[in-house]
Amino acid sequence: AQKITQTQPGMFVQEKEAVTLDCTYDTSDPSYGLFWYKQPSSGEMIFLIYQGSYDQQNATEGRYSLNFQKARKSANLVISASQLGDSAMYFCAMREIDFNKFYFGSGTKLNVKP
């Protein structure tokens, strides 16, 4: 079974609008971390935001927020006020603490239209 599922291969959003990128995960480990990374066309992986499995509040980092719904096993990324520079691939990832491995989803390609 897939550990991380991203069901949106590609998305478009108008500049200055908000967009939600979906991510669901599968684990039986009670302790885990969830991450979002941005990959521009240059290929570098840029860490955006982190959510711990025991965190009570949703994580926020500037224009990024993580909508964490533990019972549904979802960790959606919300980007507010989209900018042209947000056009990139976005990957959701999970770390199971016991095994110290990271699992990545297949990614969502976001295009921001002017």
Added chain:
Amino acid sequence: DGGITQSPKYLFRKEGQNVTLSCEQNLNHDAMYWYRQDPGQGLRLIYYSQIVNDFQKGDIAEGYSVSREKKESFPLTVTSAQKNPTAFYLCASSLQGYNEQFFGPGTRLTVL
């Protein structure tokens, strides 16, 4: 500046040749990872190491080999047994626990 370096950025090799990709970090991280990324795809784990002189196979280890003789270094050798080695290779490192991975800039390998 602390970070992860990968060299070279672009690498061309003839089919049948082994090639070694370099990965060095000065972040004092215990864990290091190698991923392969094909165009338009996600990251697939090749090998990872949690401590010096120890490493584990990831999901696609066949045709690859690694070593971890020093904490700072985790070179990846793409052997001639790898059927389709042309890809983008990313090295990463992390602390133990809940911390994120830090990535190097990647190496684009093209086998001619």
